[in-house]
Amino acid sequence: MSEGGRMxxxxxxxxxxxxxxxxxxxxxxxxGDIDASFALLDAIVEQGGTTFDTAQSYLDGNAERILGRWMAARRNHDRVLVITKGCHHTQDRQRVTPFDLTADLHDSLARLGVERIDLYFxxxxxxxxxxxxxxxxxxxxIGAGKIGAIGASNWSIERIQEANRYxxxxxxxxxxxxxPNFSLADQVTAPWPSTVSISGPRAADARAWYRTTRxxxxxxxxxAHGFWSGLVRSEMRDGPVDGLDPFMxxxxxxxxxxxxLCRAxxxxxxxxxxxxxIALAFILEQQCDVYAVSGSRSPGEFAENVAALDVTLSNAELDWLDLLANER
Structure with missing residues (x-):
């Protein structure tokens, strides 16, 4: 296994x-285990992992709270970059409104213990x-200094274009x-309502837009929710799959x-x-400006993911992996 890459x-x-x-x-x-959470965050920073993705809705707000407590304890907010998100829908209603945006932003600022969110989606x-x-x-x-830059998560290209034109x-x-979702694995169905994926042959035009606009x-x-973790193997396609995540x-x-998976x-x-x-290299080698969000549960997993930055794939291999060609 290739490890020890540089961020x-x-x-x-x-x-x-x-x-x-x-x-x-x-x-x-x-x-329930703040010490273990802090130790994981410390180990990731030691490996050059300076960027963290969270959201107002994650763990009922506890993801932001833990990250905020850790940054306060380490006094390192000036050295790490925080991405957080607001306006997630609930089972009761859609929450993409100016009111909910402002309320979620203020909740995130308080939980993270910062005056400004680096990148707000x-x-x-x-x-x-x-x-x-x-x-x-x-x-x-942004003008009030509460947000550094803004992004759109699970927005269509058309809506992004409309917003940026305005x-x-x-x-x-x-x-x-x-x-958006982006992985070597193409989703059979959306995992949650109102999500957007640019994976698979159906999204070729979307990826071309990202490639052109940068x-x-x-x-x-x-x-892919652990599909590429190594726990799933190609011989499992016909069963048995006992012990694997049914949602995944x-x-x-x-x-x-x-x-x-067989080809990977x-x-x-x-x-x-x-x-x-291989799966991470697939999205990183697409000639797009890609940042891969992954949920490493240990320093070793994070090191493995960082080492993917050193894996190169040819255009023929990219097409072969995505089933666009039978040879490479």
Missing amino acids: KYGQITGIDKPIARIVQGTTMLDP LHRDNPDIPVEELIGVLDAH AREQGMQPFVASS MPIFAWSSL LEIYGSPENFER EILAAERECSVAQ
């Missing part, structure tokens, strides 16, 4: 900190809400990043994805790396 970084307009290409999620943090979209209302409120919060016309700050992508579920299999357990296993064996590293 790589990018830059995004409006953000004055380097952004790690492997972004650490926060849903694995444990409110709207977690969902509601096409019935005019972009003018949302961009105007976001721009006001922002430019009004001299306001546009979305500088997008966060809009940064923060790829959620880049490892419902979303990703298609015959096509098992064939992608072949490449991993040839390269002496892991299947997870």
